[in-house]
Every structure is written in C-alpha cells, then in structure tokens.
Amino acid sequence: MKIKSFSFGKFNVRQAGLLIVVAAIGMVIAFFGTIMNFVVDLAWFREVGYTDTFLKMVFSKLTVGIPIFIFFYIFLTLYLKIIKKKYYDKMGIIPDPDSDKRSGRIKSIAVAVVSVLFAFSISGIFWMDILKFMNSTAFGVKDPLFDRDISFYVFKLPLINNLFALALNALISLMIITVVYFAVLISQDPPPKEEHNIHDDNIRDMYPEMRNRESVNKLVELGLSIVITIGVVFFMVLALRNVLSTYELLYSSRGAIFGAGYTDVKVALWVYRIKAVVSLLIAGALLFGRKKGDMKKLALGGVSVLVIVTLIGTGAEMAVQNFIVSPDELSKERPYIQNTIKYTNLAYGLDDVEIRDFPVDQNLTVDDIINNKETITNISLNDYRPTKEAFNQLQGLRGYYSFNDVDIDRYVIDGKLTQVFLSIREIDKDKLEANARTWINTKLKYTHGYGATVAPVNQLNPSGQPNMILKNVPVSTNAEALTLTKPQVYFGELTNDYVIVNTNEMEFDYPKGDSNEMTKYEGAGGIELNLFNRSLFATRERDLKILISGGINSDSKILINRNIKTRVQKVAPFIRFDEDPYAVIADGRIHYIIDGYTATNFYPYSEPFSDKSNTNYIRNSVKAVVDSYDGTIDFYISDETDPIIETYSKIFPDLFKEMSEMPEFVRSHIRYPQFLFDIQAQMYATYHMNNPDVFYNREDKWDIPIETYQGETVPMESLYFTFKLPKEEKAEFVLSIPYTPKQKQNMTAFLVGRNDGEFYGDLVLYSFPKDKSIIGPQQMEARFSNNDVISKDLSLWDSRGSQVLRGHILTIPIESSILYVEPLYIRADSESAIPEVKRIIVGYNDKVVMEETLDKALEKIFGKPEDSQEVLAGSVVDDEGNPVEIPGDSGAALPGDQTGISAPSDTIAYANQLYEEAQEALRNGSLSEYEAKINELGEVLKQLK
Structure with missing residues (x-):
C-alpha cells in the first residue's frame, strides 16, 4: 500500500536550493569568527617565528577532526538509512521518492551539522592526548602493582579512558537520536490505518493515526531490537571500562595512604574484574536473548546481577577496610605506605635531596661576621x-x-x-x-x-x-x-591592549x-x-x-x-606558566623570564600537593624569555630529565631550545622557581620520613613556621637570600625556608634551593641535631615582642598615631650558627606616607637587640672589629652608595621616641645634599628627577620635626 508521505507544503527544487544556500551562509557566519581568528593567529605566529608550531597545532586538530567527521557522518547517515528501511519494511510502507529526496537533503544537512560539531569538539579536546600517546617517552620507572612504565599512565591511559567515556556517551546519544528519528518517521510516514482500532488511550492520543495493535507491536519489536543492539555494544564497552578502572586504584585515597592499599589490592581490584566479566555476560545474554525471544527477561536478569555484584563488592570493601585493615592498619598497609613514600618523592623530585648535618654550635664571633661579609652585606x-x-x-x-x-x-x-x-x-x-x-x-x-x-x-x-x-x-x-x-x-605585565x-x-x-x-x-x-x-x-x-x-x-x-603571560601561553598552551614572571636587565635590554611547568595528575602512588588540585607530578622544565622591546619569545628546556617535556619536544621539534643556547647574560639570572620550591617544601615536610612506621604515626612530621608579618600571623614565605652555605667557599643566591617539628616552635632543619651555575636546581636539607633544641623563628620573634625595651617602644610608637610594621623575620645561617634579623618599619599617619625602616632587630642565642642600623646591632651582640675602619654591614648609605654612620642612640626621631630629640647631623647633611641635587636637576630641565629629589627630601625632613 502506498501511503502519501508527510509534506511541508509546496516545496520545489528552487526552495530546496535556497535552503541549502541559507544553510551555507549560516555556516559561514557561524564560523566567521573562527576563520578570522585563524588568519590573525597565523599572522601573529609568523611574526614571533613559530609558524610551524601553530600549523602543527591546527593540522593536528584537523587530522583528528576530519576523519572523525567523515566516519561519524557516514556512520550516522547509514545508521539512519537502515533504521528508516527497517521501519518501512516492518510497517509495510512504500516510500514516496519525491518526499524522500526532499527530506534527504534536510537530513543530510542536519547530520553534517551534528557531525561537524561532534568531530571538532572532540578534536579540540583529544588532539594533544593523541599526540602524546604517539610520542610518549618512557619514565624508566614502573608502578609496583601492574608493573607498567609510568609513561603508560601519563601519556596513554588518559586517552584510553577518555575514548571509552566518549564511547559510552556516544552510545547514549545514539539511543536518543534513534528515539528522536523514530518520532520524526512516525510523524512523517505513519503506519497504515487498519480496521480494528486499539483501546490504548496513551498510544492513541500520542499518535492519532495509529489504530492497530499489530502496528504497535511491530513498532515495539523494531525499536527494542535496535535498543538491544546498542545495549550489547554498551555492555561490551562497560566491561572494558571496568578493566580500565582497576588502574584508577593507583590513585585511591582510601585509608591511611594515597594509592592502592590493602583493601584496594585484595578486594576492589577483583570486584572490578568480576564486574567486567558480568558486563560481558550481559552483552552475550542480550545477543542470545534477541535470537531466542527472551530479551526482556535476560536483560533484566543480567542488569540485576551487575547491580548485585556492585553492591556486594562495595560491602566487601567496607567490611575488609573496617574489620580487617583498621584494627591492624600499620601491619596491613606497611608495603603500600612504602610505595607512597617512594613514588611521591620521585614525582616531586625529592628523591635527590642532599641531606647535610648542621651541627649548631652558636659560638659566632665578630671575626666570623667579618669573614662572612658577603652574607652580612x-x-x-x-x-x-x-x-x-x-x-x-x-x-x-x-x-x-x-x-x-x-x-x-x-x-x-x-x-x-x-x-x-x-x-x-x-x-x-x-x-x-x-x-x-x-x-x-x-x-x-x-x-x-x-x-x-x-x-x-x-x-x-x-x-x-x-x-x-x-x-x-x-x-x-x-x-x-x-x-x-x-x-x-612595549611588552610587559600591564600591557593588555x-x-x-x-x-x-x-x-x-x-x-x-x-x-x-x-x-x-x-x-x-x-x-x-x-x-x-x-x-x-x-x-x-x-x-x-x-x-x-x-x-x-x-x-x-x-x-x-603584548601581555607576556598571554604571549607565552598562546605559543605553548600545553605548558603551565608561572603567575609571577621576573624581569632581568641584561645586554642593555629588559627581558622577562617566565618559569614553565610540566605536570600531570596521573603519577601512580603520588599524593596530590593540594586539595584543590589533583596534580601529583611537577617539574620546572621550561624557561621562557620575552624581550620587552621586540616581544621575541624563546623557550629553553631547563630539565632534560623530564619525560613530559621530552615528549613535547618530539611533537614540536622547532619550539624548544637547549639551555646551552640561552645567552649567558640571561642564564646568569635564572632562579629556582618559588612556586615549585614551595610545593616541594610542603611535600617534603611529610615525605622526608622514609620509614613506614614513622610515616604512619607522623612521628617526625614538620611544619612551616609562623611569623607576624605586617600585623598578621601567617606561615613564613620561602625567601631568596644571598649567603654562604655551610662548608661552601663563597656566597650564592639561594631560596630557603626553615622547618619546625609538628606543633612545636623549635627549628629542626631548613631547606635550600640553589640557583647558581652548576648547582642550579639542587635541593639541600640542613638537618639540626635531634638532641638539641634550637630556637626557631616563631620563638625568636616572641622574644622580640617580649623584650622590655622593644615592647615598650612598639607600644609607644603605635600609640602616637604611626603604624609599626614588622618585616619578614630572616633566618640566616652563618658558619654553624643561626642569626635572626627583622626590619621594623614606621609608617607616618598620612595616606601618602611611605613605610620606612627605622629599626633593625637582631637575635642570636639569648641576645636580642634593636638598633638604628644593622651595623650597630651586630656590634652590640658581637662587639666591634679590631680595625676601627671595618664596616660590618654598611646598610645605611648616601646617594653615591657610600656607608653613612648614624651616631649613638640619637637616631632620627620616631613618634614618641625620647632618644631622638636632637636631629643627627648626618641627616641634616643628607637633606642639604638632596636639596642641592634637586636644584641642579631643575636647572638642567629634568623635572622628573627634580620631583623625585623633592619627594625624598620631604621624607627626610619629616624626621627633623
């Protein structure tokens, strides 16, 4: 029987052509922004010299996207065609060729649009995962559970997991498409009318032209057969997904450790395997049931078994954890604790920390201060x-x-x-x-x-x-x-336009x-x-x-x-760049150095460094250098041992340079990044404990000390210092932070990141004797606050309307001793007032002094040098950088400071010097220098009131 197909009214060839033209114009409009941005990006990448990198990224996305588009378009077209044929055959409908031709155009456009959106959204997500999969570099380390190289988890498993997740979502989407397409077919070509009306009100109301129970049964049978086919594939994919889930146990946070523990290995691993087998059995049952006609019974039975296995497995895991592991946790988890310690240290580069003893003797003399002048100055x-x-x-x-x-x-x-x-x-x-x-x-x-x-x-x-x-x-x-x-x-941190x-x-x-x-x-x-x-x-x-x-x-x-962070991120979007670039003056120009990090969330048995981030492996593998005048960008590999950056360099062979190619005038200024050091210091506070028993009980856990900084109690920051490390021959630029025992205030160690020359990147821990209690930063700062003279002066200055600000308390190792220094700022009661250092507090052993200069404080503690001309620190200087002595206790008057009644002659002389320099600048027409000198003069004159 030939049934007249649903018609959209008068729809001729001209209208169909017009629809296609309109659709094409719509696509151009939709993608106009993308095309325009491509042209701009191509011009910009050509300007900065990374055209090959840009084209590699673009063609990689196209290489992934186009095949997906072609496959999905062909598959979806054939799939819908098969569904339509099955529907017509089942329902005995003879298609109308003219109607099919018209609806086919519309269907082709719809399928093409869906395929484009699907393909290029997928390619935008997966292109880099695919390239990393194809160019993976071995770590040379295997996980202890499955004996696979770490590269499998970092470069391959993420793509495999994503593909299986995509497959599951695609099957669900396919089922939705199937239902929608069935609805379209039924509305366009309803089943033929029969003599016997059905009495199902719901079906009759939904499809008024369906009046036959046989037609309904045919539709249900057809729809169910298609759904069952999709279900078979779905459960096969689910089986493989359960196999992949076993690898996720390596990142388990159950129990006392991070990574697979006793319950994960002995129970959860087998639960996943059993669920995989059950899923395969369900897929087979659905396939078998379709032939035997028992689809409903077998499908429901199979799914019920899967749910039961899941519930029993979850219960077994909870029972083993609570009744077997928890009562004897250390014994059960000991080998797994050892895994966590080992792999966390490997992931954060803490396995190579050099541990040196620091035999604290606290017997410094003034000669030691003179011999460590590079440190003091x-x-x-x-x-x-x-x-x-x-x-x-x-x-x-x-x-x-x-x-x-x-x-x-x-x-x-x-x-x-x-x-x-x-x-x-x-x-x-x-x-x-x-x-x-x-x-x-x-x-x-x-x-x-x-x-x-x-x-x-x-x-x-x-x-x-x-x-x-x-x-x-x-x-x-x-x-x-x-x-x-x-x-x-022209290129900086505020250049955003x-x-x-x-x-x-x-x-x-x-x-x-x-x-x-x-x-x-x-x-x-x-x-x-x-x-x-x-x-x-x-x-x-x-x-x-x-x-x-x-x-x-x-x-x-x-x-x-022009923003330097945007600039480097655009060229290398797969590198994580530091939020704090630093400027370097070299070769007559200003350069910015931006530290780049390679990181992953998939290093087995490694604990993430933050609750807000799952990152559990990080390296400072890249140094990006940006010229502030030309905007040129260079990327240098700073950690050649990192497999992730080696993989990226395989993918983009023209992007990275060797560190040896970095100009020496820039290379001499590279720093150990504070961001990475802080992560390592945080992790090492726990993971320096290599003994599983000690680790489990947290017997030797360390803390970052607390300090009072500008009126607030905060954890101490890691700071850059220039000092001579114990037993080294000369001072060097280092990054350092002290440790105290957990919930204690005495100092137990300090960690140093070295920055200079061949020692760049080395981490050194200076460990204090366990049988000595060494005063820590927080304890010393408390001594500062409790000192009668200091406490009285601080209260007095605060009460006179000025604000007292305490700077960082500095922990300075000298020989085998620790010296503490804290600058004290006074801010006048004025919106435009600049905080000025008015006192220096120094602590050593039981001695605490506060003086106008560091020289005076050191002399008060250690005595004066035999050579009266010897300047210990020379911290107060004139405009030419020559040391200036502030005599006696009659320093520049502070608010309420009864010892500063008479103005020091050096301050008056300095004020006169500033005035003369300001007048000279004015005569030379340098208004900016004149203003700077006058502003500085104003601040000096405040001290003479």
Missing part, C-alpha cells in the same frame, strides 16, 4: 611590599606610571655579588586623565612603559627608604650591569621638564598594517578607526598579545 633589610610602595611614590613620576611587581635577583655590582629588588615602570592607561584617554593617545601615543628601578635589598638611605641605584627618566645608574640602551617596555607603532604620530617616551620626550619604535615586533590587515584588525577589534585613521601609514605595525 646581602641581608635583606628592605621588604618587597614596602619597596613597591616606595618605588611607586618616589619613582612613579607621573600618575599613569605604575610598578606592578617587585622582583628579586642578583647582579655583580662593583665586583660584588649584590642581591637587589627590581621593578619595571609600566604605563597603566586606566590612570590617564579621563579626557586624555582618547583613541590617539591610548593606541598611538602612549604605547610603552619606560625603564626600571633597582635597589639593593640591604641598603637604606638615611630616611630608611631603599637606596635606588637605577632610577629616574631618562634612566641613570653608575652600575654597568644595570645599563639600559633600550629602556622602552593593542597599540599601533610607526604611525604619523610620535610616541610619548618619558616626561622631560615642562615637555615630553618623544620616540619612534625601532623594533622588529608587530604585524604590518596593509589594507587587508587594517580591515582584518578593524573587524577583530571592532574598531573602525584602525581602518580609517589618517595617522596610520604603510610603515605602521600593530602590536597584539
């Missing part, structure tokens, strides 16, 4: 946060300049290794006056920041402010290592007296703005001015992706 009397305030107020010069961050580094200055604070002067366009934030100003004129400010961490001027040895605009310094020939900052350079407008360089110094960009960075690119970027930025502005010429270039 690099003690950080400034703190980075007050330093940032000082830089912004004294060197900001204009409201639109901003010092976003203060970095810590070391330079050889006057032949001496000197630790410094360094900050880059960037433009913050949001701070321009509202009427000055025009398009010309923000895009063509105010294009870059200018210069930097540098201050040694140990030097103060007589006012207690950082002694700046690189400052002002134009930049001035007497230190050859800090010379800047290209001080302009695009700018256009080499235009008809001159660019603002820096303020000079009553006028401004102007410049033109001479760098290699930027994308040329020909007519096509002007149209492209005008569309992308939704800014017509790029296209019509008369200020743009044929030589103009647009600088995009």
Whole structure:
C-alpha cells in the first residue's frame, strides 16, 4: 500500500536550493569568527617565528577532526538509512521518492551539522592526548602493582579512558537520536490505518493515526531490537571500562595512604574484574536473548546481577577496610605506605635531596661576621611590599606610571655579588586623565612603559627608604650591569591592549621638564598594517578607526598579545606558566623570564600537593624569555630529565631550545622557581620520613613556621637570600625556608634551593641535631615582642598615631650558627606616607637587640672589629652608595621616641645634599628627577620635626 508521505507544503527544487544556500551562509557566519581568528593567529605566529608550531597545532586538530567527521557522518547517515528501511519494511510502507529526496537533503544537512560539531569538539579536546600517546617517552620507572612504565599512565591511559567515556556517551546519544528519528518517521510516514482500532488511550492520543495493535507491536519489536543492539555494544564497552578502572586504584585515597592499599589490592581490584566479566555476560545474554525471544527477561536478569555484584563488592570493601585493615592498619598497609613514600618523592623530585648535618654550635664571633661579609652585606633589610610602595611614590613620576611587581635577583655590582629588588615602570592607561584617554593617545601615543628601578635589598638611605641605584627618566645608574640602551617596555605585565607603532604620530617616551620626550619604535615586533590587515584588525577589534585613521601609514605595525603571560601561553598552551614572571636587565635590554611547568595528575602512588588540585607530578622544565622591546619569545628546556617535556619536544621539534643556547647574560639570572620550591617544601615536610612506621604515626612530621608579618600571623614565605652555605667557599643566591617539628616552635632543619651555575636546581636539607633544641623563628620573634625595651617602644610608637610594621623575620645561617634579623618599619599617619625602616632587630642565642642600623646591632651582640675602619654591614648609605654612620642612640626621631630629640647631623647633611641635587636637576630641565629629589627630601625632613 502506498501511503502519501508527510509534506511541508509546496516545496520545489528552487526552495530546496535556497535552503541549502541559507544553510551555507549560516555556516559561514557561524564560523566567521573562527576563520578570522585563524588568519590573525597565523599572522601573529609568523611574526614571533613559530609558524610551524601553530600549523602543527591546527593540522593536528584537523587530522583528528576530519576523519572523525567523515566516519561519524557516514556512520550516522547509514545508521539512519537502515533504521528508516527497517521501519518501512516492518510497517509495510512504500516510500514516496519525491518526499524522500526532499527530506534527504534536510537530513543530510542536519547530520553534517551534528557531525561537524561532534568531530571538532572532540578534536579540540583529544588532539594533544593523541599526540602524546604517539610520542610518549618512557619514565624508566614502573608502578609496583601492574608493573607498567609510568609513561603508560601519563601519556596513554588518559586517552584510553577518555575514548571509552566518549564511547559510552556516544552510545547514549545514539539511543536518543534513534528515539528522536523514530518520532520524526512516525510523524512523517505513519503506519497504515487498519480496521480494528486499539483501546490504548496513551498510544492513541500520542499518535492519532495509529489504530492497530499489530502496528504497535511491530513498532515495539523494531525499536527494542535496535535498543538491544546498542545495549550489547554498551555492555561490551562497560566491561572494558571496568578493566580500565582497576588502574584508577593507583590513585585511591582510601585509608591511611594515597594509592592502592590493602583493601584496594585484595578486594576492589577483583570486584572490578568480576564486574567486567558480568558486563560481558550481559552483552552475550542480550545477543542470545534477541535470537531466542527472551530479551526482556535476560536483560533484566543480567542488569540485576551487575547491580548485585556492585553492591556486594562495595560491602566487601567496607567490611575488609573496617574489620580487617583498621584494627591492624600499620601491619596491613606497611608495603603500600612504602610505595607512597617512594613514588611521591620521585614525582616531586625529592628523591635527590642532599641531606647535610648542621651541627649548631652558636659560638659566632665578630671575626666570623667579618669573614662572612658577603652574607652580612646581602641581608635583606628592605621588604618587597614596602619597596613597591616606595618605588611607586618616589619613582612613579607621573600618575599613569605604575610598578606592578617587585622582583628579586642578583647582579655583580662593583665586583660584588649584590642581591637587589627590581621593578619595571609600566604605563597603566586606566590612570590617564579621563579626557586624555582618547583613541590617539591610548593606541598611538602612549604605547610603552619606560625603564626600571633597582635597589639593593640591604641598603637604606638615611630616611630608611631603599637606596635606588637605577632610577629616574631618562634612566641613570653608575652600575654597568644595570645599563639600559633600550629602556622602552612595549611588552610587559600591564600591557593588555593593542597599540599601533610607526604611525604619523610620535610616541610619548618619558616626561622631560615642562615637555615630553618623544620616540619612534625601532623594533622588529608587530604585524604590518596593509589594507587587508587594517580591515582584518578593524573587524577583530571592532574598531573602525584602525581602518580609517589618517595617522596610520604603510610603515605602521600593530602590536597584539603584548601581555607576556598571554604571549607565552598562546605559543605553548600545553605548558603551565608561572603567575609571577621576573624581569632581568641584561645586554642593555629588559627581558622577562617566565618559569614553565610540566605536570600531570596521573603519577601512580603520588599524593596530590593540594586539595584543590589533583596534580601529583611537577617539574620546572621550561624557561621562557620575552624581550620587552621586540616581544621575541624563546623557550629553553631547563630539565632534560623530564619525560613530559621530552615528549613535547618530539611533537614540536622547532619550539624548544637547549639551555646551552640561552645567552649567558640571561642564564646568569635564572632562579629556582618559588612556586615549585614551595610545593616541594610542603611535600617534603611529610615525605622526608622514609620509614613506614614513622610515616604512619607522623612521628617526625614538620611544619612551616609562623611569623607576624605586617600585623598578621601567617606561615613564613620561602625567601631568596644571598649567603654562604655551610662548608661552601663563597656566597650564592639561594631560596630557603626553615622547618619546625609538628606543633612545636623549635627549628629542626631548613631547606635550600640553589640557583647558581652548576648547582642550579639542587635541593639541600640542613638537618639540626635531634638532641638539641634550637630556637626557631616563631620563638625568636616572641622574644622580640617580649623584650622590655622593644615592647615598650612598639607600644609607644603605635600609640602616637604611626603604624609599626614588622618585616619578614630572616633566618640566616652563618658558619654553624643561626642569626635572626627583622626590619621594623614606621609608617607616618598620612595616606601618602611611605613605610620606612627605622629599626633593625637582631637575635642570636639569648641576645636580642634593636638598633638604628644593622651595623650597630651586630656590634652590640658581637662587639666591634679590631680595625676601627671595618664596616660590618654598611646598610645605611648616601646617594653615591657610600656607608653613612648614624651616631649613638640619637637616631632620627620616631613618634614618641625620647632618644631622638636632637636631629643627627648626618641627616641634616643628607637633606642639604638632596636639596642641592634637586636644584641642579631643575636647572638642567629634568623635572622628573627634580620631583623625585623633592619627594625624598620631604621624607627626610619629616624626621627633623
């Protein structure tokens, strides 16, 4: 019987063609943004020299996406065609060729759209997993349960798991598509009417034209056969998924350890295996039942068995854990605890920590202080946060300049290794006056920041402010290592917008007296703005001015992706980059170094370092270097032993360089990253315990000490120091943090990350004698607070309207002793007041002193040197960096300080010097330097009131 098919009204060939054209236009519109971004990205990657990397990423996604699209399109087309044929055959419907042709076009478009969305969403997720699978590098370490190399879990298992999860979701989606398509077929070509009406109201109401129970039975039989077929495949996939779930036991958090424990190995492992077998049996039962006609009974029975096995397995796991393991946990879990200790240390690079004894004797003399002068002269009397305030107020010069961050580094200055604070002067366009934030100003004129400010961490001027040895605009310094020939900052941490350079407008360089110094960009960075690119970027930025502005010429270039973190992440999105880049002045230019990390969540038996993150393996494998003028980017492999970065370098052979290729003037400034060190220090506080019994009882667990910092009680930060490690020949730049026993305050050890030369990346633990109680940072800080003189003065200063801020308490190893130093800041009662170091507190053994300078404090504890000309620290200096002595106890008056009644002559002399220098700057037309000197003079004069 021929049944007239459902019709959409008059639908001729012209209308069908129009529908296809409209659909094509819709696809172009939908993907216009993607196409535009591709063209822009291609131009940008060509500019930075990583076209091959970009094309590898694009073609990898296409290589994955296109086959998936083709397969899914063909499969879905054939699948729907088979369903339709089965439906017509079963229901005795003779199709209408014209109707089929019209509906076929619509179906093809729908299938194509669904296939495109499916394929390229999958390729966007899986492309890197597939490349890592194909280019995996062995770790050379096998897990203790399944005896597989760690590379299987890091590079292969994630893709396999994702594919099986995708398969399960695809089968569910296929079932939904099947139901929807059946509904469409029934509405378009309903079963033929029969004489006997059915009495099922629900079916009759849903499909008014279905009036025959036989038709209903045929539909149910057809639908059930298709669902059963999908079910067979579903349970086969589920069986394999249960096999894969056994590997997830390696990341179990059940019980006392991380990783597979007694219950996981003895019970849960077998439960998964049994569930896999049951799932296969259900698949077989469904297949068998379809032939025998007992589908419903066998399907329900099989699923019931699976549910019962799951419930029994869960109950067995709970019973074994609670009644067998818990009463004898240490005995049962001992071998698994050993696994956790071993693999966690391997995952965080803690297996190579060098442990050295530190026999604390606390018998320092003044000669020891003199012999460790590199250590003493690099003690950080400034703190980075007050330093940032000082830089912004004294060197900001204009409201639109901003010092976003203060970095810590070391330079050889006057032949001496000197630790410094360094900050880059960037433009913050949001701070321009509202009427000055025009398009010309923000895009063509105010294009870059200018210069930097540098201050040694140990030097103060007589006012207690950082002694700046690189400052002002134009930049001035007497230190050859800090010379800047290209001080302009086109790429930085605050450069979040695009700018256009080499235009008809001159660019603002820096303020000079009553006028401004102007410049033109001479760098290699930027994308040329020909007519096509002007149209492209005008569309992308939704800014017509790029296209019509008369200020743009044929030589103009647009600088995009100027934020250095965005810049490196765009080139290498698979690397995790540090949130805190640091600036380096080298070869006359400003460079940024950004630490890159390779990490995974899939290292067996390794405990994640955070409850908020499942990451349980990390390496600082990459150092990215960005030039602040040209924007050039270089990636260097800093850990060649890491299999993850080796895998990435196989995938992108032109992306990474060897560390030996890094210029020495940059390489001498690389640092052990604080982010990684803090993770390692946190994990090592527990995982230094190698004995399973000790580990289980946490008998020797350590803590990071607590300190009072700027009025708040916080965990101590790891800090960069320059000091001579015990038994080493010279001072070096290190990262360090102390440990105290759990819930105790005495110091038990300190961990050091080395930064210099061949020792870069080495971790050294200095362990204190177990039979001695060594005073810890928190205990020493409590002594500072309980000291009668210090306590009285702190209360007095606080009560007189000024704010007392305590800096970091510094733990300094010297010979076989520990010295504690804490700077004390006073902030005047004024919104614009800068915190200034007014006192230095030093603790050693039972001695605690507070003096105006570090020199005085050291002399009070250890005595004066035999040579009266010997300067121990030289922490207070004049404008030329020469040590200045602040005589006696008559230091600069503090609020309520009865010992500072008379103003010291050195302070008055320094004020006169600042005044003369300010007048000289004014005569030379350097308004910015004049303002800086006057501001500094104002702070000095406050001390003379």
